Amino acid sequence: QKEVEQDPGPLSVPEGAIVSLNCTYSNSAFQYFMWYRQYSRKGPELLMYTYSSGNKEDGRFTAQVDKSSKYISLFIRDSQPSDSATYLCAMRPNAGNMLTFGGGTRLMVKP
Amino acid sequence: EAGVTQSPTHLIKTRGQQATLRCSPISGHTSVYWYQQALGLGLQFLLWYDEGEERNRGNFPPRFSGRQFPNYSSELNVNALELEDSALYLCASSLRQGAAETQYFGPGTRLLVL
Numbered sequence: 001q002k003e004v005e006q007d008p009g010p011l012s013v014p015e016g017a018i019v020s021l022n023c024t025y026s027n028s029a030f031q032y033f034m035w036y037r038q039y040s041r042k043g044p045e046l047l048m049y050t051y052s053s054g055n056k057e058d059g060r061f062t063a064q065v066d067k068s069s070k071y072i073s074l075f076i077r078d079s080q081p082s083d084s085a086t087y088l089c090a091m092r093p094n095a096g097n098m099l100t101f102g103g104g105t106r107l108m109v110k111p
Numbered sequence: 112e113a114g115v116t117q118s119p120t121h122l123i124k125t126r127g128q129q130a131t132l133r134c135s136p137i138s139g140h141t142s143v144y145w146y147q148q149a150l151g152l153g154l155q156f157l158l159w160y161d162e163g164e165e166r167n168r169g170n171f172p173p174r175f176s177g178r179q180f181p182n183y184s185s186e187l188n189v190n191a192l193e194l195e196d197s198a199l200y201l202c203a204s205s206l207r208q209g210a211a212e213t214q215y216f217g218p219g220t221r222l223l224v225l
Binding site: 049 | 146153169205213214216217218219220
């Protein structure tokens with residue numbers, strides 16, 4: 001079993017929809033949680049960064065962390081065709097800098 | 112401010128050859144990380160360098176090696192290339208500020224082994 005599980009999709013939604021992307025993990029030592037967006041043939045771009053449990057909002061994006069359930073989510077409101085990309089969750093413990101990534105969810109937002 | 116840069120963008124090699132990939136971190140960043148993104152395997156941590164020293168290594172064979180130069184740029188070397196080494200190799204950099212470093216990625220080098 002992988003340390004971080006993420007539904008690979010693809011997830012197809014109409015423009016304007018609310019998108020929910022999720023990851024589950026098994027390592028209780030993970031304390032820092034990130035969401036990256038990766039366009040085709042590009043490097044990952046950091047979207048959201050959270051520490052421990054709770055919510056964080058940035059524009060149309062909201063990140064949620066539930067450490068008791070070992071579950072993190074990224075919500076995208078008013079989705080746009082430009083949001084079409086692969087979304088990667090990543091996490092790491094307090095000690096050490098190595099990021100552990102989920103496999104990525106491919107999102108397609110149709111006009 | 113320039114982001115993380117990597118060269119070359121594409122590299123084609125044959126089995127058994129050696130590949131050298133280069134990375135320049137964001138100005139002021141001292142830590143450099145290398146990841147492999149192979150089809151179907153996702154992003155996997157390879158190596159972490161900070162202040163010229165190798166700090167951590169992922170679950171990869173010794174033929175994957177690298178170094179960090181005094182200007183904090185880094186080089187990844189892959190010896191005795193195998194077909195399964197074909198992947199996107201991503202470099203990331205961060206400030207060394209305790210436990211809250213954020214890693215910023217470059218565009219990657221796409222390595223194809225024939």
